[in-house]
Amino acid sequence: MKKMIYLFLFVFAVFQTACKKEKLMPYELDAKINMYKQNGDSTLYSFAVKETSVAYDTIKIPLRIMGLPSPRDRSVNYGVIPEKTTLGTANYELLPVVIPANSYVGTLMVKVIKTEELRKTEGRIWIKLGTSSDFKPGTTELQSFLIKLNNFLSKPNPWDEIRFGPYSQVKYGLIIRETGFSQFANIGVENLIYIRGIGRNYVAKYLLENGKELLDENEVPVRFP
Numbered sequence: 001m002k003k004m005i006y007l008f009l010f011v012f013a014v015f016q017t018a019c020k021k022e023k024l025m026p027y028e029l030d031a032k033i034n035m036y037k038q039n040g041d042s043t044l045y046s047f048a049v050k051e052t053s054v055a056y057d058t059i060k061i062p063l064r065i066m067g068l069p070s071p072r073d074r075s076v077n078y079g080v081i082p083e084k085t086t087l088g089t090a091n092y093e094l095l096p097v098v099i100p101a102n103s104y105v106g107t108l109m110v111k112v113i114k115t116e117e118l119r120k121t122e123g124r125i126w127i128k129l130g131t132s133s134d135f136k137p138g139t140t141e142l143q144s145f146l147i148k149l150n151n152f153l154s155k156p157n158p159w160d161e162i163r164f165g166p167y168s169q170v171k172y173g174l175i176i177r178e179t180g181f182s183q184f185a186n187i188g189v190e191n192l193i194y195i196r197g198i199g200r201n202y203v204a205k206y207l208l209e210n211g212k213e214l215l216d217e218n219e220v221p222v223r224f225p
Contacts, residue, residue, distance in 0.1 A: 029067060032138035033076055033099075033129055035108070035145055036062035042146035047114045048153045048169060049176040054114070058095070059147050061108040061127070065099055066138045073098045074134035078108060080126055081144065087123035090115055091149060099134075110147060118151035125149060156183055163196045165225050168216035171199070178202055199224040 045059060063076065076097040093111040100106065110127060117123070125147040129137050137143050153169040164171065176182045178198050181191065203222055206214045213221040 030136050031068075031070075031074070031134060032066035033135040034064050034066060034138040034142035035129065036064045036105070037142065037145070038062065041144075042148060044148040044150075045112055046149075046153060047118060047151040049173045049182075051177075056111055056113045059110045059112055061110070061145055063097070063099065063106040063108055065104050065106075065135070069102045069104055070099075070134075072101050075132050076106065076108065076135060077130040077132035078127060079130055081128050084126040085124060087117075087125055087149065091118070091123060092125050092147075112147065112149055114151060118149060120152075122148055122150040122152075158184055160184055160192055163192050163225065164199065165223055166220075168218065168220065168222065170214070170216035171222050174202055174214075174222065175199060196224050 043059065045057065047054060047057075050057070076099060078097065079094065080092075091113050093113070095109040095111055097106060097108050108127070108129075110125065112125075126144060127147065128144045129135075131137060153172045155167045155172070159167050161167070164175070175195055175198075179195050181187065181195055184192065184195075203214050203224065213223075216222050
């Protein structure tokens with residue numbers, strides 16, 4: 001009889017433990033999606049610093065999920081914020097985005113397209129994440145991103161006229177393409193001299209190969225002191 005009682009108590013204890021574990025099972029939260037803003041809330045893309053043959057390019061925005069990875073690809077929904085976006089679809093295309101299977105990260109890609117409009121004004125494309133069948137929006141401040149788009153250059157401050165000579169968009173674009181420098185504050189004298197040397201070599205090579213000097217947007221020869 002005692003054995004039966006002990007057996008009953010043992011089975012009852014196991015049953016109670018199982019019920020408690022079931023009640024303590026963690027609630028599986030909805031999967032959410034965020035942008036991973038490595039360099040701030042916006043980016044500026046200028047076709048003016050690209051070769052003239054470049055007609056389009058792709059802006060890539062890293063994404064990260066909140067929750068667990070899935071054994072299948074999952075779709076991400078996003079769009080533009082109409083009241084903030086100043087460009088039409090002639091200037092951009094929203095490409096399909098997925099988070100790959102078994103991954104915590106993905107990439108949102110927006111195709112940007114060069115048009116004549118961008119030579120006159122800088123446009124804005126505000127991107128915002130939305131709800132899909134696989135993800136809901138996550139952290140509020142990680143849901144939107146601004147792409148600024150143009151096809152001209154603005155004179156940076158400061159501009160070292162002693163080493164670079166008079167400013168022009170063509171000269172500035174040359175410097176960016178050939179050296180990677182787009183800002184000249186606190187970069188050191190050695191870098192300013194390096195930039196001037198690269199500029200001199202470029203215009204000398206252009207003259208040698210083309211039999212004429214490189215001209216800027218105002219038909220003025222591009223020269224470095």
